[in-house]
Amino acid sequence: xxxxxxxxxxxxxxxxxxxxxxxxxxxxxxxxxxxxxxxxxxxxxxxxxxxxxxxxxxxxxxxxxxxxxxxxxxxxxxxxxxxxxxxxxxxxxxxxxxxxxxxxxxxxxxxx
Numbered sequence: 001x002x003x004x005x006x007x008x009x010x011x012x013x014x015x016x017x018x019x020x021x022x023x024x025x026x027x028x029x030x031x032x033x034x035x036x037x038x039x040x041x042x043x044x045x046x047x048x049x050x051x052x053x054x055x056x057x058x059x060x061x062x063x064x065x066x067x068x069x070x071x072x073x074x075x076x077x078x079x080x081x082x083x084x085x086x087x088x089x090x091x092x093x094x095x096x097x098x099x100x101x102x103x104x105x106x107x108x109x110x111x112x
Contacts (some may be wrong), residue, residue, distance in 0.1 A: 003027075003035050023071075029062040036066050048072035064088040 013019040023043035024035060037042050044063055046055055052074065063070055 003031050004038050007035045007038040007041075014039065029058040030061050030069065032059065033065065036068070041066070041068050043069045043071055045073065046073045047074040049074050 002111075007022060010019060010022050012088065014022065017102070021042040022039055023045060024032060024041055025045040026047070027035075032044065034111075044059070046059065048055055048070070055070075060070070062068075
């Protein structure tokens with residue numbers, strides 16, 4: 001479904017008083033711009049850490065330009081930089097890091 005349709009439907013809910021504000025999660029600059037043309041976007045939730053800085057290429061400047069706040073998560077590299085992660089933990093059931101490329105194969109060897 002195109003982002004314009006989704007934001008349009010949520011916009012109707014804002015107008016009806018059911019939703020206070022619209023935010024996005026994990027989208028690129030083009031999607032942010034397309035969504036903002038339909039309705040005011042107030043926040044973008046996105047991973048931002050020393051290990052994941054791709055939003056600095058264009059997303060950050062797009063959000064600044066459009067006045068969209070950013071809620072960053074994973075700021076300590078999902079535990080990697082904060083010392084709260086060990087290699088043997090990645091095999092634990094339910095640990096999302098077990099499917100993230102940063103925590104696999106050669107990348108993991110570089111980090112430990």
